[in-house]
Amino acid sequence: MGTIARTPLSDEVYRQVLQRIQRGDLPAGRRVKDVDLAAQLGVSRTPVREALLRLSRDGALENSVGRGFRVRPLDPGELRETGAILGALEALALRLSPEPTPERVERLVALDQSLEHTRGDAARCLDLEDEWHRVLLEACPNRRLLDLITSLRQVTRRYLAAYMRDAGRLSLSTLPHVRILQAFRDAGRDSAATAFEQQWRRGVAELEAWVRKAPDGGSAS
Amino acid sequence: MGTIARTPLSDEVYRQVLQRIQRGDLPAGRRVKDVDLAAQLGVSRTPVREALLRLSRDGALENSVGRGFRVRPLDPGELRETGAILGALEALALRLSPEPTPERVERLVALDQSLEHTRGDAARCLDLEDEWHRVLLEACPNRRLLDLITSLRQVTRRYLAAYMRDAGRLSLSTLPHVRILQAFRDAGRDSAATAFEQQWRRGVAELEAWVRKAPDGGSAS
DNA sequence: CCGGCTAATACTGTATACAGAATACCGCAC
């Protein structure tokens, strides 16, 4: 029978805050006060603090002792560093995966088509992009690696979101996909992995150039 | 003038608990009760819980909702998975580093000699081993990568510690070093990085074989 | 009109209190 899933409040708070950050609702640099969030979400400070601490470790927030939490500013360096790590890890995951089934390739193509048709909605695009990567790597047996990739992707997601809000461009997303898929079909995982790393480097360069121009993506009062 | 460093209590608790786990003081599978720890350390439950949550995310503990925290059991699979990630990341860090100065190579050799002379003390050996890796990679400009490596190394450290307690052997530690150093001097970073990955794979295989025999390293009442 | 000092406020970090769930203990039936 279906066991009812009990989930800690801090998990929900975590998701909520992360979403607000990624949507630009909480702009970079903004101070995040646990008491405010607690009031808004209708819970106490304790689970809020737990969520904020976790977000700090994940790189979405920063916290100096006694000075509380604030949204980590967008920083070209951070993007480059995370991108380098992520490129290596996703390539590794691909190399560890079994050869792809036609069915999976099919799904990837389908996702790309969805992406083509969703030019407008930034959040939806990012979801599809995440899903694409998830499907590409889901056969990788190294579970811990996949978890790590997921949490690192949230960092880059912030940059992509800010970029898309500002520039309205998606070129980064779909183009690399076809090339990787091509390598995938032609020469197998290994060359796809290489393509992966190269595409990461290129995408990061483009994003980085943009961040350098507009260091605080999406501001509010 | 020297600013006094204020550090949260949870940081100290984190270190304390991690040490107890690595020293085998808290054996794998043991339940960790925040109220006990709080009493022992003379602080309240709040910072203790913060530390335990962080340890859970770092992989030293596990926690199911409502059932509290317990020391994560040693699992060959986890070691293999973490080892694969760590091999790739340390290799990446090496590739991103500038060519090593003779002075650094000197220091690495010195550390290896210290290791030779410290056959007895397991904890000291692990510290030296950590230090060796730190020195090897310290020139890597990707700070985030280094942080990630550090936190992942704590996972493997648990396995090494249990292994050394049980088997009293250190062969894993020093042998790979000379080979990597050799590659370092002969052919530069890139080939050293490759040697790195290979050595990781070998060391992990040895450890894994051992863990499979004695799945709970070091038990107490 | 502006800069520095002081006081009031707000906020963080930590401690304690409370409610509900999980575990352990005990007695009982078989």
Next chain:
DNA sequence: GTGCGGTATTCTGTATACAGTATTAGCCGG
């Protein structure tokens, strides 16, 4: 003696309370 049911206790997750520090606002002197 063993397996089950019920109760009592322990423990977790969350809420609230408290103390000390950072921040802001106001006031005074220049």
